[in-house]
Amino acid sequence: MPQNWVTGFPRIGEQRELKRALESYWAKKSGVKELLEVASSLRKRHWEYQKKANISYISSNDFSLYDNMLDMSITLGAIPKRFRDIEDPLSRYFAMARGSKNITAMSMTKWLNTNYHYIVPELSKEDKYKLNISKIKEEYFEAKECGIKSKINLIGPVTYLAFSRAIDFENVFDAFDKIMPIYEELIREIANFDEEITVQFDEPLFAKDVTSKELSLLKIAYDRLSNISNNIKIAVVTYFEHSNEATNILVNTNIWALGVDFVYGEENIKSLEAIKKSGKTLIAGLIDGRNVWISDIEKKVNFLKNISQIVSKEKIIISTSCSLLHVPYTLKYENKLDDEIKNWISFGLEKLDELDLVTNLFFKNENDLNAKDKELLAKNKRALHFRKSSKRIHNNEVKNRIKNIISIERELPYKERIEIQKKILNLPVLPTTTIGSFPQTSELRKVRRDFKNNLISSDEYTKEIKKYIDDCVAFQEECDLDVLVHGEPERNDMVEYFGEMLDGFAFSKNGWVQSYGSRCVKPPLLFGDVSRPKPMSVDWITYAASKTKKPMKGMLTGPVTMLNWSFVRDDQGRDESAKQIAIAIGDEINDLQKAGIKIIQVDEAAFKEGYPLRKAKRIIYEKWAVESFKISTSVAEAKTQIHTHMCYSDFNDIIETIEALDADVITIETSRSGNRLLQVFKKVGYKKEIGPGVYDIHSPRIPTVKEIKEQISKLLEVLPKEQLWINPDCGLKTRKWEEVKPSLKNMVEAVKSFR
Numbered sequence: 001m002p003q004n005w006v007t008g009f010p011r012i013g014e015q016r017e018l019k020r021a022l023e024s025y026w027a028k029k030s031g032v033k034e035l036l037e038v039a040s041s042l043r044k045r046h047w048e049y050q051k052k053a054n055i056s057y058i059s060s061n062d063f064s065l066y067d068n069m070l071d072m073s074i075t076l077g078a079i080p081k082r083f084r085d086i087e088d089p090l091s092r093y094f095a096m097a098r099g100s101k102n103i104t105a106m107s108m109t110k111w112l113n114t115n116y117h118y119i120v121p122e123l124s125k126e127d128k129y130k131l132n133i134s135k136i137k138e139e140y141f142e143a144k145e146c147g148i149k150s151k152i153n154l155i156g157p158v159t160y161l162a163f164s165r166a167i168d169f170e171n172v173f174d175a176f177d178k179i180m181p182i183y184e185e186l187i188r189e190i191a192n193f194d195e196e197i198t199v200q201f202d203e204p205l206f207a208k209d210v211t212s213k214e215l216s217l218l219k220i221a222y223d224r225l226s227n228i229s230n231n232i233k234i235a236v237v238t239y240f241e242h243s244n245e246a247t248n249i250l251v252n253t254n255i256w257a258l259g260v261d262f263v264y265g266e267e268n269i270k271s272l273e274a275i276k277k278s279g280k281t282l283i284a285g286l287i288d289g290r291n292v293w294i295s296d297i298e299k300k301v302n303f304l305k306n307i308s309q310i311v312s313k314e315k316i317i318i319s320t321s322c323s324l325l326h327v328p329y330t331l332k333y334e335n336k337l338d339d340e341i342k343n344w345i346s347f348g349l350e351k352l353d354e355l356d357l358v359t360n361l362f363f364k365n366e367n368d369l370n371a372k373d374k375e376l377l378a379k380n381k382r383a384l385h386f387r388k389s390s391k392r393i394h395n396n397e398v399k400n401r402i403k404n405i406i407s408i409e410r411e412l413p414y415k416e417r418i419e420i421q422k423k424i425l426n427l428p429v430l431p432t433t434t435i436g437s438f439p440q441t442s443e444l445r446k447v448r449r450d451f452k453n454n455l456i457s458s459d460e461y462t463k464e465i466k467k468y469i470d471d472c473v474a475f476q477e478e479c480d481l482d483v484l485v486h487g488e489p490e491r492n493d494m495v496e497y498f499g500e501m502l503d504g505f506a507f508s509k510n511g512w513v514q515s516y517g518s519r520c521v522k523p524p525l526l527f528g529d530v531s532r533p534k535p536m537s538v539d540w541i542t543y544a545a546s547k548t549k550k551p552m553k554g555m556l557t558g559p560v561t562m563l564n565w566s567f568v569r570d571d572q573g574r575d576e577s578a579k580q581i582a583i584a585i586g587d588e589i590n591d592l593q594k595a596g597i598k599i600i601q602v603d604e605a606a607f608k609e610g611y612p613l614r615k616a617k618r619i620i621y622e623k624w625a626v627e628s629f630k631i632s633t634s635v636a637e638a639k640t641q642i643h644t645h646m647c648y649s650d651f652n653d654i655i656e657t658i659e660a661l662d663a664d665v666i667t668i669e670t671s672r673s674g675n676r677l678l679q680v681f682k683k684v685g686y687k688k689e690i691g692p693g694v695y696d697i698h699s700p701r702i703p704t705v706k707e708i709k710e711q712i713s714k715l716l717e718v719l720p721k722e723q724l725w726i727n728p729d730c731g732l733k734t735r736k737w738e739e740v741k742p743s744l745k746n747m748v749e750a751v752k753s754f755r
C-alpha cells in the first residue's frame, strides 16, 4: 500500500549527457538518431532509479529536449505563425526554442521564482489549435516497456494560459475556449492508453496571489477535464507556496487528488479539513525539491502523523515538494566535497531515498521496518545532530557581529555626501562608465583553468591577469571613459568568485541544475556562517587604480545576489544568512576605501529574483534585503561613492525599495525598453543618480553614435542631466573585443556632443 510520488525528475542527465547531446546535435556534429537515443536512454535510466527507490508514482512526459512548457505548446498545436513553414518537427521545435537563421526565437522567462526558464507560448487570435499527442504517447509506452505504469505530467490549462502571451488580443484567457477542447481531446485519447491512468496537471499559477477570474476558470477547466472518463485519475499539483484558494475550488470538482507543497507553503494545512471532507487524496509535498539539504526525517514523519489526524492515512501520498528539476541529479560524483558537508546534502537521487524512507516509516508498523531503514534513520539523526553543532557551520564571532550592529545608515544623508563626492571626483556632466566586466576571451578562461588545475604558477597567473588589466585600463583611457573598471578577468562568475573566498560556502563538482535548454548553473552551497578570512578584491582593484589617474571603480557582488544565486542553508532564516554575507562584503568595502578607492559598485543583479510569490510576504523580504545591502554599504564613508547595478528595468512596483537602498548611483537596464520604464523614477521624485543603459549588450550589434545620441536625448526628456550617468546596460563579459571597442567609443562620442 505505501504510496509516494515524484512530481518530476531532472532530465539533463547525471553527467549532463543531454546537454552534450544537444550541443553536439546543434553543432551538426551528430545526427537526430544519436540525440534521440541519448534522450531515450536518459529516460530509461531515470525511471530505473525511481523504480529502485520504490517510488509508486513515476512520471512520464517530465522529460523534455528543451522545455516542458514548449512541449505543451507542441501538444496543443500552439505554433506561432513564423515557424509553421518548417516541416521537420524537430527542426521546428528547436527553431521555436532558439531561433533559426532568419526566424527569431520565442521568448523565455523565469518559471515562477526559480532560475529555470520556460519558453513563453505566443498565442494569436488566428491560431487553430490541434492535438499532437505523439510525445506523450511514446513516452508512456516506453515507460510501460520498462515495467512502469507512469503517471503523465502535463501543464494545466489555466497556468498554461496565464504564462502565455497574447500577441494580437487583449487577454490571454480569451483563448480559454479554444484551448480547452484540445485538453479535453487529449484526456479522451489518454484514456485509451490503458485501463487506469493517472494524470498530473501542474497548476503552479495558484501558488501566487490569484484573481477571481483565474479561480473561476480553474473550476470550469477541472469540472470539464475530470468528467471525461472514469479511468482517468486527475491530480492537480501546485508548488512553491500555499494554494489554499485553489484547493477550496478544486475540492468541489471531480478530480482525484490534490498535490500541495508543505515545504514552501506550510499554510496549506489550513485546507486539510476541506480536503478531508471532499474525500480526495492528498499528495503531500514534503521532500524539498528545490534546496539541497537533507530532510529531518523524523520531523517529516511526525508531520505526516499529525496531518493523518485529519486526512486519513489511506488518502495520503507522500511527495517531493516540486519537480526535482530544480536540484542537482546526484551526489555520487562529488569526490572533492568535504565528507562532513556531504553528509548534510541530498541531491535528486538521494532525495528519492529520503522519500522511500519517510514512506516506510510512516506507512509501516515499527516491527515491520527492516534493518536498512533503521540504519538510515539513525544516520539521518546523526547527520542532523552534527550539523547543529559543527564548528564548520557555527561561528560565534559572526553571530555576535550581527547582534551588535548599531546603525546601517551612511554617516551623512545623500544630499550632503553627494556634494563631497562631486568635489573629490570632479567628473564632467553625464559621466561615462561601464558595468564592470570586459570580454572574457578563451585565452583568459584557459589562464584561470590552468591556474585552478595547478598547471601554471601563481606568479604566472598574476602576470596574465595583470596584463589583461593593463590592456583593459589602457583601452578605457584611449576611449576617454570617465570612471574606469579593472574588467573582472579573475572572475569566472560574480557569485562563485566571492563565494570561493568566503568561509561558509562550498562548491560541488557536478551539482548542475538546468537553467534553460542545455544551459545549466552550478549554484554555490551556502552551508555555514559566513566570514571573510582575507580581502578578496583589493589587490586587483588597487593594481588597476595604479594604472590610471582617473577614478577606478571597485567591483563587488551584493549580499542579496550572493544569497539568491546560492543554495541557502535551511537551518536558519535567509535573512540571517544575507546579513552574514553583508558583513563580509562590508569589510571588503572598508578595505577598498582604506586603499584609496573612491567609487565602489555593489552589484545586486538578482535582487528582484528573491521576491516571494505572495504579496503579503514581500514586505518582510524587502525589509531584510534592504537591511543587508545597507549593512554592507553603510561602512562607506560619506566621500566614498556607492554604485549598485540591477539587471532589469521594471522598477514600477519596487521603486520605494530601490530608494531605500540609499545607493549614490544606480545603473539599470533600460536600453531595450526605451525610457518608458524610467518614468517611474521621475514620478516618485527619485533624487539620486541613475545610469540607464544606453545600449543593449545582449546583442552583438554595434550601436551607432546617432542611435546612442537619440537614446540620451530620450533620457534627458525624463531626467535632468545632473542626475544621469551614461553606460551600457550590463557587463560586457559575453561580448567580443571587436564589438566592445567600437561600441564604447561610439558611446563616449555621443555623450560628448551633449556636454
Ligand code: GLN
Pocket: 435, 436, 437, 488, 494, 555, 603, 605, 645, 646, 647, 730, 731, 732, 733
Ligand atoms: N559587474 C558585473 C559584470 O559586469 C555585473 C553582472 C551582472 O549584472 N549580471 O559582469
Ligand code: ZN
Pocket: 435, 605, 645, 646, 647, 648, 729, 730, 731
Ligand atoms: Zn546586469
